[in-house]
Structures are given as structure tokens and as C-alpha cells.
Amino acid sequence: MGGAFVAAAFLARLGGRIGLPTIPLFILAGILLGPNTPGFVLLEDPHDLEMLSALGLVLLLFYLGLEFHMDDLKTGGKKMAVAGCTYLALNVGAGLGFGFALGWGTSEALVLAGVLGISSSAIVTKILVDAGRIGNPETKPILGIIVVEDIFLALYLAALQPVISGSESAGETAWQIAKAFGFLLLLAIAARWGTKLIGRLFAIKDDELLVISFLGAxxxxxxxxxxxxxxxxxxxxxxGLILGNTANGERIRELVHPLRDAFAAIFFFGFGLSIAPGDLPTVIWPVLIAVLITVVMNVGAGLFTARIYGFGAEPTANVSTTLLARGEFALILATMAAAAGLDERLSPFIAGYVLILAVLAPLVAGRSHWLAKILPGGRNTPSEEAAAIPEPEPANSGR
Structure with a gap:
């Protein structure tokens, strides 16, 4: 763990000197020090960091919820639902069509639909934080799309598992979906009507006890x-959504920053450990085609979202590029596919596809003003020089 922190920090400092974002550098540190590349191996088994990586993902999404206010959900819920469903329809639909076009099999096509269809919540969150865009108007639709994607993810996984494993029990599939939906409903009820009660439970003056309490929850x-x-x-x-709307929401946001940043680095490092770049050449052309499809579908979804919200070219470009990354969910699907004995080309395909987009997305998102220039209305955007100046980050960003 110490080696992971030091390696991630060292590469990030080097990259910072030439203006590179931290996400691909954390991932690169994991690749270079993992078992899938020659040279020194820090960790033979990526599962050694599995729990810490999971904690990093939880803290990233917890922070995202803290920044998402109930008023935003109440006033913009319909727009967010439409934008999210459209994003899924375009990307999941394109992934399913691409899967069938490859001819690897029906189960494989269903897996690829999820791989190409779902953004990486962790990378999207990190991009928004690093770029100082949490307060931007287009961030609310981005968060809304992530929420819709995660709800779809829960139901999709419940339905996919028995299909790719050969289960013939429709009742078991329906029960898994019902359980997932029921738990989501409980969380939604708590977010809608339980905020005051939960706020009393977290009315803690001592910072130490408050950290232990919200982390435990x-x-x-x-x-x-x-x-x-x-x-x-x-x-x-x-x-995070529930606690962010309590009286102590602002304190919790400040206290979670160092935890979020530290364990997010471990998450991306662990992400790199699981990638085997040597397998990429065997599926390079399908990977490149899939990346191109994803870019096109994201721009299309961004344009549709912009039309709903009345955004100009720059917010449209921010939506399109921020949601481009694919990550943890795709790797979960790769594990499921391998366990089910599906086509052996799936694992290297998913690893290559995720690696390219995990590196490409932060780089492109940081230069989204280039895309804005060629989008409808792009001629009216600020000059490249003005757009290249980073926006001031909120005082509580924790950087």
C-alpha cells in the first residue's frame, strides 16, 4: 500500500509538471508495477488491494452525493431522467449492435452492451473535481445521468448474471431484480423523507466522531x-445525498476530502494492476472501433442533453467528454464473462477498451473547448486562450 501511494504520487508530480491529469498517471503506475508488465512487480495479485480500491470508489461516489442537492433532484428530475435514459439508449444500443456485429455470440453481445454503455462513476467524479467544474451548470445533468446509469447498472447486473451463466430460472432472475429495486426504493424513501431524522443522528460536534460516523454509514x-x-x-x-442535505453537510464535505483523495489514488492504481496491455494487439481493431463508436454516441448524447437544458457549445462539449470514460463496471463484466466461460477475446478487448478511454477521457475533458469549436454554436464560444485558463476551484475542494 505504501509503495502504491508513493508510486502514484511520484508519477502524478511528474505529470503535473507538463499539465497531465492525475487519473491516467495513477493507472499507469499500477500497470508499470503490476504483474502484467516486465520489470519490478510491487503486487503479484491485484486482489490484495481490492478492499482499499472498493473504499476509494465508495468515497468518490459518497462525495458526489454530498454535492448533489435534493432541490436539484426535485426541480430537474424529469430532465435528468430523460437525459439519462437517452444516454443509455444511445450507448447501450450501440454496444449491443456492435456486439452482434462482431459475431462472438449472444451472451457476449449482452456483455458488450454494458461495457460500451455505462460510464465510470469514479473517473467522471475525479474529472469534475480536478477540473473545478462541480459548480458548473452542466454538472447537474452529468450527475443525473450517472445516477440513472447506476440504477440501470443494478437492474442490468441482476438480469445478466443468470443469462450468461446459463440459468433457466426466470423466477430467480425476477427475484434478483425485485430485491435490487426494493433496496433502491428504500434508499430513495430515506433521501426524500428521512433527512431530518438522519440529520439529528449526525448532529455531532466532535470532528473525529463525525468522520467515524459518516464513514461507517x-x-x-x-x-x-x-x-x-x-x-x-x-x-x-x-x-452522500442524504447527509449532504443535513445541517452538517458542509462539515462532512470538508472532512471527507483527504480520505477521498487518498483512497481514490489507490482505486486507480488498483485499476491499473488489473490491466494486461500485452493482450491488446490481439483485439486492437475491435477496440479502436468501439472507442470511435463511444465517442460518437457521447457527442450525440451531449447534443441531446444540451437541447433539453438549453446549453451552449462549451457545456455541451463538457457533457460529451466528461462522460466518455469507462472503468470499474466494465472490469466487473469482464470478471463475470470469464467466470461464465464466454469468448476468451472478451477479457483483452475490455481491458484495452477501458485502458484507452480511462486515459483519453481526462485528457479530452481538459481540452473540451476544442470540441466546442466544431459543435453547433461553437463560433460564439470564448477564444481558445480564454477557455484554456482553468476555472477557480471551490474553496472546499481539498486539493
């Missing part, structure tokens, strides 16, 4: 959620 609820077939990410988001 986020991790415990996330763990329980997984037992019900709900992704730990969406559960952590919902806990």
Missing part, C-alpha cells in the same frame, strides 16, 4: 446494498 450501507444486488457506488451516492 457510507461503507455499511454500500456493503448491504451489494447483498441485495445493488452496486456499492449507487448506495454510497445515496448516503
Amino acid at each position: 457510507a461503507v455499511l450501507v454500500s456493503g448491504i446494498a451489494e447483498q441485495f444486488g445493488v452496486a456499492d457506488a449507487i448506495a454510497a451516492f445515496m448516503v
